[in-house]
Amino acid sequence: xxxxxxxxxxxxxxxxxxxxxxxxxxxxxxxxxxxxxxxxxxxxxxxxxxxxxxxxxxxxxxxxxxxxxxxxxxxxxxxxxxxxxxxxxxxxxxxxxxxxxxxxxxxxxxxxxxxxxxxxxxxxxxxxxxxxxxxxxxxxxxxxxxxxxxxxxxxxxxxxxxxxxxxxxxxxxxxxxxxxxxxxxxxxxxxxxxxxxxxxxxxxxxxxxxxxxxxxxxxxxxxxxxxxxxxxxxxxxxxxxxxxxxxxxxxxxxxxxxxxxxxxxxxxxxxxxxxxxxxxxxxxxxxxxxxxxxxxxxxxxxxxxxxxxxxxxxxxxxxxxxxxxxxxxxxxxxxxxxxxx
Amino acid sequence: xxxxxxxxxxxxxxxxxxxxxxxxxxxxxxxxxxxxxxxxxxxxxxxxxxxxxxxxxxxxxxxxxxxxxxxxxxxxxxxxxxxxxxxxxxxxxxxxxxxxxxxxxxxxxxxxxxxxxxxxxxxxxxxxxxxxxxxxxxxxxxxxxxxxxxxxxxxxxxxxxxxxxxxxxxxxxxxxxxxxxxxxxxxxxxxxxxxxxxxxxxxxxxxxxxxxxxxxxxxxxxxxxxxxxxxxxxxxxxxxxxxxxxxxxxxxxxxxxxxxxxx
Numbered sequence: 001x002x003x004x005x006x007x008x009x010x011x012x013x014x015x016x017x018x019x020x021x022x023x024x025x026x027x028x029x030x031x032x033x034x035x036x037x038x039x040x041x042x043x044x045x046x047x048x049x050x051x052x053x054x055x056x057x058x059x060x061x062x063x064x065x066x067x068x069x070x071x072x073x074x075x076x077x078x079x080x081x082x083x084x085x086x087x088x089x090x091x092x093x094x095x096x097x098x099x100x101x102x103x104x105x106x107x108x109x110x111x112x113x114x115x116x117x118x119x120x121x122x123x124x125x126x127x128x129x130x131x132x133x134x135x136x137x138x139x140x141x142x143x144x145x146x147x148x149x150x151x152x153x154x155x156x157x158x159x160x161x162x163x164x165x166x167x168x169x170x171x172x173x174x175x176x177x178x179x180x181x182x183x184x185x186x187x188x189x190x191x192x193x194x195x196x197x198x199x200x201x202x203x204x205x206x207x208x209x210x211x212x213x214x215x216x217x218x219x220x221x222x223x224x225x226x227x228x229x230x231x232x233x234x235x236x237x238x239x240x241x242x243x244x245x246x247x248x249x250x251x252x253x254x255x256x257x258x259x260x261x262x263x264x265x266x267x268x269x270x271x272x273x274x275x276x277x278x279x280x281x282x283x284x285x286x287x288x289x290x291x292x293x294x295x296x297x298x299x300x301x302x303x304x305x306x307x308x309x310x311x312x313x314x315x316x317x318x319x320x321x322x323x324x325x326x327x328x329x330x331x332x333x334x335x336x337x338x339x340x341x
Numbered sequence: 342x343x344x345x346x347x348x349x350x351x352x353x354x355x356x357x358x359x360x361x362x363x364x365x366x367x368x369x370x371x372x373x374x375x376x377x378x379x380x381x382x383x384x385x386x387x388x389x390x391x392x393x394x395x396x397x398x399x400x401x402x403x404x405x406x407x408x409x410x411x412x413x414x415x416x417x418x419x420x421x422x423x424x425x426x427x428x429x430x431x432x433x434x435x436x437x438x439x440x441x442x443x444x445x446x447x448x449x450x451x452x453x454x455x456x457x458x459x460x461x462x463x464x465x466x467x468x469x470x471x472x473x474x475x476x477x478x479x480x481x482x483x484x485x486x487x488x489x490x491x492x493x494x495x496x497x498x499x500x501x502x503x504x505x506x507x508x509x510x511x512x513x514x515x516x517x518x519x520x521x522x523x524x525x526x527x528x529x530x531x532x533x534x535x536x537x538x539x540x541x542x543x544x545x546x547x548x549x550x551x552x553x554x555x556x557x558x559x560x561x562x563x564x565x566x567x568x569x570x571x572x573x574x575x576x577x578x579x580x581x582x583x584x585x586x587x588x589x590x591x592x593x594x595x596x597x598x599x600x601x602x603x604x
């Protein structure tokens with residue numbers, strides 16, 4: 001049996017079916033991510049595992065034990081919330097010591113453990129500070145320390161970095177990943193940010209409308225999306241109807257109604273290149289700079305494509321330029337309209 | 342910027358003078374002998390001695406203090422329990438509770454007092470006990486103030502997330518409410534209690550209707566003294582003011598000590 005197992009978990013809020021029969025297994029020590037847009041059910045699943053929401057039907061197992069009806073405080077699960085949720089009347093030390101005091105751990109042991117936790121999140125010297133005196137990043141590190149100090153069986157992270165600025169978020173992503181590997185805690189990370197999911201996870205479960213749309217390693221999901229939704233959500237893919245694409249490129253060996261093309265697999269050139277399976281003329285409609293990448297929108301026989309090109313001077317094209325659109329057939333992926341469950 | 346600060350100080354000075362002047366004049370009036378011409382004939386503390394050695398005044402002052410504290414404690418404890426239940430188990434009831442607690446705002450004290458008296462005074466037994474009738478009536482009168490004070494302090498914190506965080510750290514829901522939420526509401530509790538205590542302490546109408554001669558408080562003693570001597574009345578007012586000031590000081594000191602202890 002897997003370390004964590006969801007068996008046909010259904011959760012309804014009145015008539016709204018938020019989780020539509022989730023079956024999911026998570027192995028010990030993994031860092032997995034539940035990824036999906038707002039309202040897809042990922043946080044609800046996390047809250048069901050934590051015990052903060054009751055499941056409508058189905059069962060949840062943790063380490064072989066059915067925890068479906070066990071109270072949250074008895075599940076041995078730690079959780080970090082998006083809003084930090086530090087206790088405002090307690091300083092950093094007391095916040096981190098709180099779960100240990102609940103377990104009636106001796107004062108000496110509490111001191112030792114809090115010190116270790118503070119070292120782990122680089123907050124030594126801030127023990128006496130109150131939450132309102134800390135930055136968002138520091139508050140979230142305290143929340144993380146407070147959760148790991150109780151040595152939970154599972155650590156749940158519910159969009160913990162959403163309220164933190166981009167630069168700090170990157171360093172915290174690394175910190176969380178480092179701590180998770182160091183302690184070997186089974187960790188479930190919830191996010192709506194696909195880049196964050198790719199950076200953090202050993203395994204990603206992509207959610208859509210209360211179902212798991214696709215599961216796999218970050219590379220698998222990115223390079224081989226199975227559905228239109230997965231392709232659109234994870235990698236800014238060009239999603240094109242099979243008929244439309246066959247009008248341009250000729251007959252393709254594709255069984256689905258749609259194909260997906262990753263923008264960076266399209267190569268643009270001023271001159272014709274014969275090394276590619278497909279080479280067609282296209283016109284540049286617009287472009288946007290994404291830092292080191294330029295995203296061109298181009299039109300080829302009435303169909304618009306996005307193509308990503310590394311920002312180097314010789315790859316700069318202007319709006320209205322006629323260029324060549326090059327791609328290999330193996331980069332044209334077939335995707336189904338809906339998930340096959 | 343400097344101009345603004347100066348203006349602020351001038352405004353503050355005027356407001357302070359406006360608020361303190363009646364009290365200062367009352368105090369001055371209470372420490373002088375006969376004041377029939379431009380200047381008083383002499384300085385004296387005899388009115389204070391007279392008031393503070395009068396057993397009737399001491400008894401009525403104690404009654405005022407008792408009747409100011411008990412309803413406030415009862416009402417605050419009851420409202421904390423109400424918030425505990427509505428926050429954790431029946432959040433949909435919050436709207437109804439709010440309406441119920443706001444109703445006493447719209448009813449004049451005199452109407453409540455007469456209503457309570459006509460309903461319960463003839464029943465006999467414990468229900469017609471004047472002290473209990475007073476406690477009950479004051480609980481209703483101060484309900485909106487206690488409710489609003491507690492509700493505001495509850496709104497200032499993320500109650501549900503903090504309780505959930507507490508649960509994830511090994512607390513039960515009730516324990517999380519009382520060990521995490523309640524300490525964070527302390528300032529709001531103290532403020533609403535102080536407002537309520539001073540309201541009841543200064544009340545004359547309700548205590549006069551319900552308590553009457555059964556339960557004479559300081560305000561009723563003051564009312565009677567007004568017909569005897571202006572200086573005695575002034576001395577009583579100053580003593581009552583100092584009493585409320587002392588209570589406020591003690592309560593805020595306790596609150597600060599608790600906060601420091603938590604820190």
